[in-house]
Amino acid sequence: MITPIVMTVPPFRPTAVRLGAAVLAVLVAVLILASPAWAHNSLRTATPARDATVPSAPTAVTLEFMQRLDPAFTTIVLTDAAKRQLPTGEPVVTGAKSTVQVVDTLPNGTYTVAYRVVSVDGHPVQGSYPFTVADPASSAAPVANVSASAPAPSAAAAAKSGGGPSAGILVAAAVLALLVLVTAGLLWRRAARR
Structure with a gap:
């Protein structure tokens, strides 16, 4: 009797896809809300x-x-x-x-x-x-x-004084740091399962 080969999807993929979608949604929301701060005054x-x-x-x-x-x-x-x-x-x-x-x-x-x-x-x-x-x-x-x-x-x-860093730069730095942490976590999790 021949045993059928069953291919299963590793369990980390659905979680990674959901996590990636959540990060993308947060990124889009932050970029939309912060876009006026990125455009400098004129x-x-x-x-x-x-x-x-x-x-x-x-x-x-x-x-x-x-x-x-x-x-x-x-x-x-x-x-x-x-x-x-x-x-x-x-x-x-x-x-x-x-x-x-x-x-x-x-x-x-x-x-x-x-x-x-x-x-x-x-x-x-x-x-x-x-x-x-x-x-x-x-x-x-x-x-x-x-x-x-x-x-x-x-x-x-x-002029009396200059301004500090813009809020848009600070938000972009925070989003970038979050993306780096999430990506590092996903890669570490994937490597640990292998």
Whole structure:
């Protein structure tokens, strides 16, 4: 009599598949929840706008970002064509928007808005852009660019402090550590059964 050969699936495979599926589900959930923290903040809109020519001097500069700002680490600096910092009020932060009041009336000319902000994820973002005031009724002479080598106040110099590591990096590191531990456990279990 011939004995039939019966092939059985090792018991570790269903457990490994279930464990792998659970790890994958946790990974997907963490990545979906953490995705806003991974995307660094950026400027959405500005008033006056980048490279705009405005017909009257603005009384305020308003910057709106993609994510909420940390009010303690928000800096906006306004300079003229001669790279001189102009007086402004303190930044007022409301969610993702920050506004500074312009103290003096700006004569016709080109101005630069420099900013450095820290979003709630701890990541610092900085940048700058120009705009021009061209008021036909203004009798004030435009500010000339007196020297191309005059030091420009950088947004970094105006900043109060930098941020720490972003939450997205910390979450990614935790997920990676979990995956390494699970994989090592599965490999050790498989080797022990052989």
